[in-house]
Amino acid sequence: MRAHTKLRVILIGAALALSNVSCGGDGNSTSGDSASCGTKEIAVQAPPSAARTTLPRDDDVLTSSVTETFCASFVYKLADGTTRAAPAALSSKSEATCIASGLIRELGADRVRELGLGLYGWNLLGFGLLNHGSIQLPEAQKIVGTFEKCSKDWELLMIKSVPEGTDKITDPSARCTSKELADNDARTIFAGELDRAYDDDPNAVPFGKAVQPLVAAMEKCLKPDELNELDWN
Numbered sequence: 001m002r003a004h005t006k007l008r009v010i011l012i013g014a015a016l017a018l019s020n021v022s023c024g025g026d027g028n029s030t031s032g033d034s035a036s037c038g039t040k041e042i043a044v045q046a047p048p049s050a051a052r053t054t055l056p057r058d059d060d061v062l063t064s065s066v067t068e069t070f071c072a073s074f075v076y077k078l079a080d081g082t083t084r085a086a087p088a089a090l091s092s093k094s095e096a097t098c099i100a101s102g103l104i105r106e107l108g109a110d111r112v113r114e115l116g117l118g119l120y121g122w123n124l125l126g127f128g129l130l131n132h133g134s135i136q137l138p139e140a141q142k143i144v145g146t147f148e149k150c151s152k153d154w155e156l157l158m159i160k161s162v163p164e165g166t167d168k169i170t171d172p173s174a175r176c177t178s179k180e181l182a183d184n185d186a187r188t189i190f191a192g193e194l195d196r197a198y199d200d201d202p203n204a205v206p207f208g209k210a211v212q213p214l215v216a217a218m219e220k221c222l223k224p225d226e227l228n229e230l231d232w233n
Helices: 006-013 048-054 059-071 093-107 109-114 124-130 137-150 171-180 183-195 212-221 224-229
Strands: 039-043 073-077 083-086
Touching (some): 059 093, 137 183, 171 212
Parallel strands (some): 039 073
Antiparallel strands (some): 073 083
């Protein structure tokens, strides 16, 4: 089980380790759309759940907020006055809109608000920790399915934010990892990191075993200094 202290949840939940992911669309989104969503400045609140009530009640406005989660750059203002910058997770606004609309359609607007989508830039580890115990496997699979439907590079949304230290992974290394990783393994790991059953269920597949296909792919593709930056604990 990985440690999740309050400080770690706050910082990771704010997506401070987020890396830039350059993605292209398939038939469900406009290919080649590189329109950005601008930059958002966020004052990090503790606990992060306190900020969830600030999400828009209007569903159309909510869609815009969730879209920004995936295609805006974020600047996080911490309580000590320092700031952290996180590049956009997707380079395509149309892909981000596809994901936002799909998640609201599949999960429902109220559930999207409960999960805090629209508060911060996308970060898998942070999102999983912030929603620890809330997401079950069927819902996790719906989320992953929406990502896959909207972006042919959906795997990078996992690869570049599943453990700490992935902000040091270059785009070529991440794409190599995506090619080495079988789609079925990627889906299983992605959903598992949303579900995080191994944190509470002694009968669940242990974390170290569950992510082994991803670790093996990374070991083939990442440079030694990139591997050294990863923290799986």
